[in-house]
Amino acid sequence: MTETGASSHRVAGTDKDVLVKVENLQKYFPVQTTSLFRRNHDQVHAVDGVTLEVRRGETLGLVGETGCGKSTLARCIARLCDVSAGRVIFDGRDITSLTPRQMRPLRREMQIIFQDPYGSLNPRRRVGSIIGDPFALHGIADGAERKRKVQEVMELVGLKPEHFNRFPAEFSGGQRQRIGVARALALRPKLIICDEPVSALDVSIQAQIINLLVDLQREFNLTYIFIAHDLSVVRHVSDRVAVMYLGKVAELAPAEDLYQVPRHPYSNALLSAVPVPDPKKSSDRHQIILIGDVPSPIDPPAGCRFHPRCPKAQERCATEEPALASVLGDSAEHVTACHFPVEKGEDLSNTSRVSVPPSGSQTT
Amino acid sequence: MALLEVSDLHVSFPTPDGVVRAVRGLSFAVETGKTLGIVGESGSGKSVSTQTIMGLTRGARVSGQALFEGIDLLAMSPKELRSVRGAKVGMIFQDPLSSLHPYYRVGWQIIEMIRNNHHEISKAKARERAVELLRLVGIPQPDRRVDDFPHQFSGGMRQRAMIAMAMSLNPKLLIADEPTTALDVTVQAQVLQVMRRLQEEFGTAIILITHDLGVVAEVADDVVVMYAGSTMEKADRYETFGAPHHPYTEGLLQSLPAYGGERERLRPIPGQPPSLINLPGGCPFHPRCPYVMDRCRAEMPPLFEVGGNPAHTSACWLSRDQVERAALRTKVVGQPLAAPAVP
Numbered sequence A: 001m002t003e004t005g006a007s008s009h010r011v012a013g014t015d016k017d018v019l020v021k022v023e024n025l026q027k028y029f030p031v032q033t034t035s036l037f038r039r040n041h042d043q044v045h046a047v048d049g050v051t052l053e054v055r056r057g058e059t060l061g062l063v064g065e066t067g068c069g070k071s072t073l074a075r076c077i078a079r080l081c082d083v084s085a086g087r088v089i090f091d092g093r094d095i096t097s098l099t100p101r102q103m104r105p106l107r108r109e110m111q112i113i114f115q116d117p118y119g120s121l122n123p124r125r126r127v128g129s130i131i132g133d134p135f136a137l138h139g140i141a142d143g144a145e146r147k148r149k150v151q152e153v154m155e156l157v158g159l160k161p162e163h164f165n166r167f168p169a170e171f172s173g174g175q176r177q178r179i180g181v182a183r184a185l186a187l188r189p190k191l192i193i194c195d196e197p198v199s200a201l202d203v204s205i206q207a208q209i210i211n212l213l214v215d216l217q218r219e220f221n222l223t224y225i226f227i228a229h230d231l232s233v234v235r236h237v238s239d240r241v242a243v244m245y246l247g248k249v250a251e252l253a254p255a256e257d258l259y260q261v262p263r264h265p266y267s268n269a270l271l272s273a274v275p276v277p278d279p280k281k282s283s284d285r286h287q288i289i290l291i292g293d294v295p296s297p298i299d300p301p302a303g304c305r306f307h308p309r310c311p312k313a314q315e316r317c318a319t320e321e322p323a324l325a326s327v328l329g330d331s332a333e334h335v336t337a338c339h340f341p342v343e344k345g346e347d348l349s350n351t352s353r354v355s356v357p358p359s360g361s362q363t364t
Numbered sequence B: 001m002a003l004l005e006v007s008d009l010h011v012s013f014p015t016p017d018g019v020v021r022a023v024r025g026l027s028f029a030v031e032t033g034k035t036l037g038i039v040g041e042s043g044s045g046k047s048v049s050t051q052t053i054m055g056l057t058r059g060a061r062v063s064g065q066a067l068f069e070g071i072d073l074l075a076m077s078p079k080e081l082r083s084v085r086g087a088k089v090g091m092i093f094q095d096p097l098s099s100l101h102p103y104y105r106v107g108w109q110i111i112e113m114i115r116n117n118h119h120e121i122s123k124a125k126a127r128e129r130a131v132e133l134l135r136l137v138g139i140p141q142p143d144r145r146v147d148d149f150p151h152q153f154s155g156g157m158r159q160r161a162m163i164a165m166a167m168s169l170n171p172k173l174l175i176a177d178e179p180t181t182a183l184d185v186t187v188q189a190q191v192l193q194v195m196r197r198l199q200e201e202f203g204t205a206i207i208l209i210t211h212d213l214g215v216v217a218e219v220a221d222d223v224v225v226m227y228a229g230s231t232m233e234k235a236d237r238y239e240t241f242g243a244p245h246h247p248y249t250e251g252l253l254q255s256l257p258a259y260g261g262e263r264e265r266l267r268p269i270p271g272q273p274p275s276l277i278n279l280p281g282g283c284p285f286h287p288r289c290p291y292v293m294d295r296c297r298a299e300m301p302p303l304f305e306v307g308g309n310p311a312h313t314s315a316c317w318l319s320r321d322q323v324e325r326a327a328l329r330t331k332v333v334g335q336p337l338a339a340p341a342v343p
Ligand SMILES: Nc1ncnc2c1ncn2[C@@H]1O[C@H](COP(=O)(O)OP(=O)(O)OP(=O)(O)O)[C@@H](O)[C@H]1O
Pocket: A029, A030, A031, A044, A045, A046, A047, A064, A065, A066, A067, A068, A069, A070, A071, A072, A073, A297
């Protein structure tokens, strides 16, 4: 609760407060597609011109449909892959073109927690040595000293010291994710990227891990980039949230603003699609059901990328790409890339391009 | 009489580590035109129970009864069951690739399904029906996409194609096991809408298995909450979400982020679900239950009627008077159960 207070007092944009700065970042993957007559060397525009910053001590949530570029953006920031164009600045330093070798000392300052607590842990290694990896990699602490440090971090994440010699298979999904958190936390990084950290867990266990992440953030003043497809979880943990669509940021705002006054038609659709665990509320809200699928990132639509599915699209949208800017009197903190942003209270569910379930269809 | 009436279903698997008791005394009923939601954490026996009813579990010890239109599915021969599957009961799985064959065109697979069961229908007629079904589930340009291979469809389209296939014989019951778990929320909303529409049009009964409480709240008429192979609570969706009785149901609901307002800590259920080989004695939830009493450790509670409502039952020793139950919650947990806000 003090957390909320602190984050709202954070000053916008002064460089000292910014841990990560991403400028017009682009990441293309070459792909081969064979059409009837020739082989094309196309490119997937996984991240296509993203500009944003992550402030010290905050949690920036990243949401959007599968394939929209969330993980790729995160991997570029951590420089786990090369960047096609644009810049990544970490802690005041341009890391865009550092070699893996030059990146090495920086690795301890940024860590990633992955979705799959099963796949990301080597089953043949003991938990203690898995968590000890970062120490070994950076030549920090040896022998008994390392063991002590590992047990210290195990305790922080709620694992018992006697788990040190066990194998991952002996742990439940939630405990394995704790191992992932411990490994990420071991060297007290400045930035932790959480890529779907709770998606594979049951709800009751999800809540345990989320509380853990929030507690650790407070204790060690960590900065998080938090990727998840569960929008209510993102709302719970994030100070600010970026909504991505086809490699671009559609809207970026303080979490409460985004959830209360979403401006981009896509944000509106995304939020309205979330099932509400309360039958009294779910029967009388207006759900926007988008038609069609996300277009191919190999050949994204011209103009606004959302226009083929957008309930508010007009001619201009097909030709002119909207810039990210604050609209309809929103604060400078709340930016939207749309020519015709959604007014508060505007109902998109009865616009022509979307279909609406017949009212009362679920109550019999 | 309900369309499907399952009573006292037990399923166990002998394994080298011991006997896995996956389903223990499950009972539920599904009415024509209604949706029954089955929720529970992974491993609680949701899939095993419905797969057993359809004769799809191998090497399992099974007992109990599953009356479909009055006839016991568990007593049928494999051949009789095959004629029920598809024709009378359609099934949708979490991973559409597991039931769409990758080598055959989507349309061809639907056409085969129809022709195998209705030999009198011509190929052309069956194709027409396949196109119609694809249109019904919202595949754009169905007359062209009918000739696509599964890999040419997106995940959401494959899931919809599978619904089309499951619906092709106009079954009386549709069993959907985590049909939207692998999908984005926007696509999930499309798929759930398709299922709802089909139900309205054809009066299909649906069993929807999911671990997503939001999905259940939106589409299920009645809800069964499962834990460690047993039913913990059964009620209509308004009771389940508005006035849950069982501490496990309550725990699931309150571990969801209570959005809006201040950033509170979440309230998880402590601990882990039990091993199905070494189940705790008495109430299976007792090691994690904040209300646990001596009796809970010794005796497994049967399903009791809650608040004098025969449609609401809970397997718990706590008072079945809803006012007393709510007062107890305030005493133990410290506050009443708040409903999460709309995001
Ligand atoms: N190594 C690669 N080669 C080719 N294309 C890739 C590669 N990695 C990612 N892509 C493509 O880049 C796009 C963005 O992928 P990314 O993994 O960042 O999505 P995401 O938003 O994290 O999705 P999800 O929610 O499914 O995790 C997708 O179209 C994906 O297919």
